Amino acid sequence: MSGSSTSGASGSASLSATTLRALEAVLPPIVALCIAAVIGDLLILSFGESPAAVYALLIKGTWGNPYGIGQVLYKTTTLTCTGLAFALAGRAGLFNVGAEGQLAAGGFGAALLGLSLPAGMPGLLAVPLCVMAAMLTGAGVGAVPGVLRARFGASEVIVTIMLNFIVLALLNWVVSTHLHLPETLRTPDIHAGTLPRLADWFSVFSGSAANAVLLLALAAAAASWWWLFRTRSGYELRAVGLQPDAAEYGGVHVPRVMWTSMALSGALAGLGGVNFVLGYKGYYEDGFAGGAGFLGIAVALVGRNHPFGIVLSALLFATLSQGGLAVNAIVPKQLTDILTAVVILSVATAVPEVQRQLRAAAASTMAALTRAQQTSGGRAS
C-alpha cells in the first residue's frame, strides 16, 4: 500500500518537474514580450501615432517582403554569433561583455588576411583561411580576459568592457592611419573572394545582404549544442558554470576551462565579423559592429543560453532591429532599440521571479501531496 502510493507521488512529482522546466523556459520571454509591447504602445502613443499602424508597418518591412526577410536573416547571422559567444562563456559562469570588440577584431582579422593573400589565390582556399583568421583573432581577444580571470582573478566583466574600448580604438587607429582608402574609414576591397549571397541562389532576395555566413552561424549553433551537451569537455564547462568548487573537486581544471571558454566565445563573436566583411561588403569598415556585440547579451538572455533558443531569439531581435528602419518614417527608429532594452530588462527580472514563483508553487503542491498521502495512509492503517 505504502509502496504504491510512493511511486504514485514520485510519478506526479517527476511530471511536475518536467512541466516546471518547460514553464521556466517559456514563461520569462512571454512575460518580457508582453511588457515590451505595453511600453512600446505607450511610446508610440506619446509620438501621436497608432500602435497598430506602427506594428503593421514593422511586420510589412521585415517579414512582409523578400528584401526585408533577407535583411532580417543578415542581422540574424551576426546576432546568432554574438549571442552564442555570450552564452558559451555564460554556461561556464563567465560574463563576456566583450563580443563587440571581438566581433570587430574578427572582421578585421579576416580583412587583413584577405588583403595580404595573393590576388590570384582561388576563393575556395582563401575564404576558409579568412574565416579562420576571423575566428582566431576573436579567440585571441577573448582569451585575454579569460587568462586574466583564471590567472589573477580579474573580473572578466570589467576586463571585457575595457578591452572593447581598447580594441576599437586600436582598430580605429590602424584603419585611419595605415589601411584606409582616402577620405574613408574603410580598407580597400578584399580580392580573396566573397561568400555567396542568398540572392545568388534565390533572385527574389536581390538587394538584401543575407549570405552564406548564415549557414556557418547555424552550423556554429548546432556545433555548440553538440559540444555543450554531448561531449566531456562541454560537460566540464557546464559543471564549472554551475558549481566551480564541485567541478574542481571532481577533477576539472577550472582555470583552463575559464580561458578556453572565453577564447571559444571570442572565436564565435569573430565569426560574426565575417558576415559583414566577406559576406556583405568585401572590406573592413571602422564601426561596423554597431552594437551587435552588446545585443548578443540580449539574444543569449532571451534564448536562455541554449544554442537553439539563441537562433530563435536572434530572429526576434533582428526583426526588431530591421523593423526600426521600417517604421522610422513615422516614429523614431530608436523605438525598437528601447524595446530591445526593455526585453532584456524584463527577461532579467522575470527569470529569477518566475523560477521563485514556480518553485514555491511546486513546493506547496508537493507538501499538499505528502499531506494527502499521509492522511490516506493513516486511514488505511
Add this chain to the structure above:
Amino acid sequence: MMAIAFLLQTLRIAVPYLLAAAGGVLSERVGVIALGLEGLMLSGAFGAALGAYYGDSAWAGLAGALAAGAVMTTILAVATLRFRANQVVVGVAINLIVVAGTRYFLRLIFDSSSNSPRVAGFGGEGVGNAMLASFTNPVVWIGLVTLPALGWVLYRTPFGLRVRAIGEKPEAAASLGVNVMRLRVLGLYIAGAMAALGGAYLALDQHQFTDGMTAGRGFIALAAVIFGRWQPARVAVACLLFAAAETLQIQLQGAQLVPSQFVEMIPYVLTIIALAGLVGRSTAPAALGKTE
C-alpha cells in the same frame, strides 16, 4: 602659467568623473555593480537639458538631471533589489535604454536627431578668462568636494559604518538591526543622483545635450572606482589621473606626438593592469553583486 592652466583644465575635466565615480563607489559599497553609470550619467545630461530648456535656468537643469537620474535609479533598484535580477545584465540594459531613450525623446521633444537647442548654463559673465569662468559653476565645486565628503561619511559616521557593513557582511549588519534593504535603496538613489549630476555638468557646461555626449565617461568612472580600490581618496586620485591624461591629449592634439587613440586607451589599460593585481591586490566589497 602653463602649469596652472593645465591644473585648472584637469580639474574641470575631472568633475564628471569625480561625480560619477563617487556614485560608483557608493553603489558598489551597498552591493550593486555600477555598470549602469554611463546610462545614469547620460540620463542626467538629458534631464539637465530638458530642465534648463523648460525652466530657462541652470538650476532647473539640475533639478531635471536629478529627476531623470531618480527615474533610472528606480528601474535599477527595482530590477536588482526587488527582483534580484543579474546586475551585469541590468547595467547593460540601463545603458541601452538611456542611449535609445534619449535619442527617441530628442526627436520627440526637440525634433532633432543629434542635439537639443541651446539651453541656460551657469553664467560666468563678467569673468574674462574662459577657464576661470568654468569655476563659477557650482557643479564644479560639488564635484570637487563630493569624493572627500563621501570618504568622510564612509569612514567617520555611523551611516558610513553601516554602508561599509552591508557591502561586506550584510547578514551581520542585519543581525545588528540595520535595515539592509532600505539602506541599499537609499545608497542607490544617492549614487544615482551623483552620476546624474556628473552628466548634468556636461550638458550645462556645453549649453546643450548632444547624442551620446557622455562618450564612455561612465565606464572611465567605473575604471577609477576599481583602480582606486573602492576607497574615495584613491578613487579621486584615479579620476584626476585620467583627467590629466585627457588634458594632455587635448594639449598635444596639435603636436600629434602620440595618436589620440592611444591616449584614449590609458584609463582602460590602467584598469586592466590594476585588476590583474600588478599594482596591489584590489578587492571588491564582498557582497558586491550578491544581493539575495
